[in-house]
Amino acid sequence: MQELVATQQNESGDIIVSARELHGFLEVKTKYKDWFPRMIEYGFVENTDFIAIAQKRATAQGNMTNFVDHHIKLPMAKEISMLQRTEKGKQARRYFLAVEDAWNSPEMIMSRALEIANQQQQQMISQLAELEPKAQYYDLVLQSPSLIKVTEIAKDYGFSARHLNSLLNDYGIQYNLSGTWFLHQKYADKGYTHSKTYARPDGGTSSHTYWTQAGRLFIYETLKEKGIYPLLERQEIEQQSEVTYIESNV
Structure with a gap:
């Protein structure tokens, strides 16, 4: 399966996605700082469906500025993709469904169980x-x-x-x-x-x-x-x- 948007696992075992990266893949014309708050209005809850990540980054002029991203859980990523009503949105939603299927496969469930058991043992x-x-x-x-x-x-x-x-x-x-x-x-x-x-x-x-x-x-x-x-x-x-x-x- 080709990786369209990078996914990772958080400490709670949830699959998360960078909202900024998803925004880029979806080719949304609206600026991220305006687009993401509008997505939240569909009923998503901070610290439940997503968390804000703030970083310091240098501008082209060498000044430091705040860079805000959001880590969103897989269900939120699927729903946001569907809301776009674009071909890119369809691609992203199908991709996240495939990621979810792979994540819930018997092999992956067993692998995570073994990993947890090993951590507990250590x-x-x-x-x-x-x-x-x-x-x-x-x-x-x-x-x-x-x-x-x-x-x-x-x-x-x-x-x-x-x-x-x-x-x-x-x-x-x-x-x-x-x-x-x-x-x-x-x-x-x-x-x-x-x-x-x-x-x-x-x-x-x-x-x-x-x-x-x-x-x-x-x-x-x-x-x-x-x-x-x-x-x-x-x-x-x-x-x-x-x-x-x-x-x-x-």
């Missing part, structure tokens, strides 16, 4: 790849309902307790008072930490702050936003990066 694979490291770390955290020392959380990242405490201080999460770390007020009532008081041999007491599993996950989310991942995820990310690099260079 999207699912990407989502699973994103979630897998996080799920692994979440599972690790949720296995332990008990309180945990900051030293143990720091080990998840290959840090010392001093370094992790310093990071949390820099991020405005906690502050140090007389050697004990306390959460700032906005985090204090979230159940992220729990303090235990111990009796010292000299008769005094000392307090130590432990993190809950909710607090451990809060640290995980906070550090992840800063691009800091636990060792478990870091290995996964590095492996994925290596695979991506290899695939892109094959």
